[in-house]
Amino acid sequence: MGLIDNIGDFGAIDAENDDRLFEYFIQSDSLKRITNEKRRIIIGRKGSGKTALYKFLSKADTNKLTSALLFRDYPWKVHDQFANDNVSERESYVNSWEFLIYVELAKLIVKDIDQYSFFQKFKVKKIRKWLKKSWGSSNFEHKETMSPKSWDFTLSPQIMGNGIGSISRKDAPKNLGGTIGEVNKKLLAALLPFMKKEKKYSLLFDELDLSYDPKDKKYLTRIIGLLIAAYNINSYFQDKEINAGVYVFLRSDIYEVVDFQDKNKVTDNHVEYLNWNHQNENANLSLKKLVAKRIKENIEESKDSFQENWYKIFDNPNIGSNQLKWNFIFERTFLRPRDVIKFLNLSLSEAKKRIGLDPSKEEDLIINKDIHNSRKDYSDYLYSELKDEVNAKYNDFDNYMEVLRDMHKTVFSLDNYEKSFEACAARLNITDNGSTVLERLYEFSVVGFYKPGGGGYGGSTYCFRYTDPKIKFNPKAANYKVHPGFKEYLELIDG
Numbered sequence: 001m002g003l004i005d006n007i008g009d010f011g012a013i014d015a016e017n018d019d020r021l022f023e024y025f026i027q028s029d030s031l032k033r034i035t036n037e038k039r040r041i042i043i044g045r046k047g048s049g050k051t052a053l054y055k056f057l058s059k060a061d062t063n064k065l066t067s068a069l070l071f072r073d074y075p076w077k078v079h080d081q082f083a084n085d086n087v088s089e090r091e092s093y094v095n096s097w098e099f100l101i102y103v104e105l106a107k108l109i110v111k112d113i114d115q116y117s118f119f120q121k122f123k124v125k126k127i128r129k130w131l132k133k134s135w136g137s138s139n140f141e142h143k144e145t146m147s148p149k150s151w152d153f154t155l156s157p158q159i160m161g162n163g164i165g166s167i168s169r170k171d172a173p174k175n176l177g178g179t180i181g182e183v184n185k186k187l188l189a190a191l192l193p194f195m196k197k198e199k200k201y202s203l204l205f206d207e208l209d210l211s212y213d214p215k216d217k218k219y220l221t222r223i224i225g226l227l228i229a230a231y232n233i234n235s236y237f238q239d240k241e242i243n244a245g246v247y248v249f250l251r252s253d254i255y256e257v258v259d260f261q262d263k264n265k266v267t268d269n270h271v272e273y274l275n276w277n278h279q280n281e282n283a284n285l286s287l288k289k290l291v292a293k294r295i296k297e298n299i300e301e302s303k304d305s306f307q308e309n310w311y312k313i314f315d316n317p318n319i320g321s322n323q324l325k326w327n328f329i330f331e332r333t334f335l336r337p338r339d340v341i342k343f344l345n346l347s348l349s350e351a352k353k354r355i356g357l358d359p360s361k362e363e364d365l366i367i368n369k370d371i372h373n374s375r376k377d378y379s380d381y382l383y384s385e386l387k388d389e390v391n392a393k394y395n396d397f398d399n400y401m402e403v404l405r406d407m408h409k410t411v412f413s414l415d416n417y418e419k420s421f422e423a424c425a426a427r428l429n430i431t432d433n434g435s436t437v438l439e440r441l442y443e444f445s446v447v448g449f450y451k452p453g454g455g456g457y458g459g460s461t462y463c464f465r466y467t468d469p470k471i472k473f474n475p476k477a478a479n480y481k482v483h484p485g486f487k488e489y490l491e492l493i494d495g
Contacts, residue, residue: 002364003299003313004352009345010294013338015052025056026293029284034272040234040247041227041266043255044274045466046209046389047338049285050249053274054206057247065108066202069142072210078146079222082180090260093225094232095181100145101233101246102187104203106131109194110138116194124194192242201244205230209251214393223250224260231266253389256469276337278330281306287330287340294341315365325371332378332485334445334466339485342381346374379488390444399428400437401446405490410482417480435475442473446486449477 012018033039034053044050058068082096110128113121131138134148195201205226213219230246237244252273277283281292292306299312310326311317319328333339350370355362383401390397406420421434430437441447448464451474462481463471482492 002355002359004348004355004364004366007298007313007348009348010291010298010341011345013047013342013345015049015055018052020297021052021055022059023297024290024294025052026286026289028286030272030274031056034247038234038238038245039270039272040245041230041271042247042249042274043252043271045252045334045336047334047336047385048252048274048276049337050251050274051206052337054204054247054249057202057204061200063198064200064202065112066204067104067108067142068204069104069206071205071207074143074211075147076211076219076222079225080218082146084181089221090224091228093222094228095184096146097226097229098184098233099180099187100142101203101229102184102191103131103145104142105191105195105201105244106187107138107140108201109191112199115196120194127190127194192240195242195244197241197243199243201242202247203245204247204249206249208249209254212251212254212392214257220254220258223254224258227258227266228260228262231262231270234270252469276335278326278335287335287337288326290337291340291344294344313366315363315367319368319371325368328371332375332382332483334382334485338385339382343374343378346377346381347371350374376488379485382485383489386444386446394440396430396432397440397444399424399430400441401486401490402428403430403437404441404446404482404486405492408492409495410484410487410492411479411495412481413479414476438480439473439475445483447480447482449474450479450481452478 011020011024015021018024031053034042034057042050042053054068058066060066079093079096082099083092084095085092087094106127109124110131113124113128116124128138131140135144208223208226211219226248227250230248233244233246255271274285276285276287276290278287280286281288283289288306289304292304292309295301295309295313296304299309301309301312303309314325317324319325329340329343332343347366347370350373351366354367354370355364387397394400403417403421403424406424407416409416412420417438418434421430421437424430425434432440438447442449442465445464445466448462451461451463453459453461463474464483465471465473482490486492487494
């Protein structure tokens with residue numbers, strides 16, 4: 001077997017299904033900031049590596065106690081009954097999230113019971129008794145935390161000789177949010193003596209976006225509550241020099257729309273954005289470094305160099321007369337690891353098929369033909385990825401894309417667009433106006449607008465939102481361009 005046939009693939013596009021994730025994992029400044037500088041709210045687009053970090057931080061370690069919480073099928077509405085009516089709507093869910101976090105910490109302490117002295121162990125057993133009395137176990141799912149086994153549930157254990165307090169949903173259904181806030185203070189005080197300096201306590205919150213509905217204001221308010229709770233607790237533990245943290249992994253489009261009083265302060269001090277760089281191999285999050293690592297692990301190469309490893313599996317540098325293969329691939333992505341991995345895997349598959357037809361004649365490398373043959377499948381993949389993300393917000397997005405298909409070209413003027421929109425709107429019953437649709441296509445980086453150069457600010461370019469979300473859409477640009485990754489799906493031609 002040749003070099004190409006010996007490579008199974010370059011990994012799964014999603015961290016959940018990548019059996020070699022830790023083998024492929026690359027160190028970065030982002031990881032250092034998350035672990036050492038307390039940036040524990042991790043924000044990135046779908047496919048930007050949030051779950052990979054989640055899994056990495058979930059790894060077992062002798063001095064680390066971790067509660068890895070996934071929010072798939074989570075009963076979000078249980079928090080509603082604990083909403084605090086005495087504070088602003090944006091802060092109304094903070095107490096219920098803090099309660100869930102403290103209960104998870106209690107479970108970690110109980111799990112580590114054998115590491116305590118005899119006297120401390122006796123007191124930790126009281127915490128365990130409280131958990132069992134309230135939930136029937138000391139190792140229950142976090143989905144059950146806000147729904148204990150009895151509707152007459154009360155929080156009145158004796159830990160450290162003091163009652164934590166009580167909550168009776170039966171007696172005070174309208175005041176649970178405020179009451180649970182008082183319980184949180186006592187619960188934290190009861191747990192602090194058992195949080196060891198030499199231990200690291202981590203709570204990880206992932207898959208929060210699976211229930212995202214832009215029209216559901218309560219969902220966003222609950223997320224705000226979690227962000228504020230995480231910020232408050234992380235700040236408290238940092239001040240107390242306790243090595244404990246709440247890590248929240250959230251999609252960037254959700255973080256952009258949540259709004260609360262201290263958001264700027266939270267962003268400046270606690271948020272780590274996962275923004276990937278495609279040009280600099282030594283950048284913080286470098287796609288070149290990621291690719292070099294995956295090639296290295298598959299061909300048993302000792303070097304980490306992108307340049308050297310890339311040309312171990314690809315033939316000549318260019319595709320066409322003057323474009324580098326790497327540039328050809330990355331410009332069809334949203335600068336996300338999963339997009340690059342998908343394109344590489346498709347190209348590898350095409351190379352294997354080609355070589356398999358006549359192994360004696362075919363070059364044992366990925367060549368231009370393999371890359372070109374991958375484009376249609378890749379374009380279909382990119383659209384399906386986008387569709388999952390967009391349809392929750394805009395139900396007519398498929399019809400928006402048909403307007404672009406109708407123009408037949410990747411580059412178009414506003415006049416071209418308006419003519420196609422008028423024809424498609426009548427045929428497809430699009431109720432939104434043309435300018436709104438164009439801006440929504442820009443919002444999800446399906447199109448970019450032309451920005452002329454000059455004035456000392458560099459050359460002309462097409463601006464896509466995925467490269468810089470801060471760039472505002474220009475509804476009166478001279479020209480617009482469809483993202484190259486959608487060219488084959490939309491059956492467009494250049495120009």
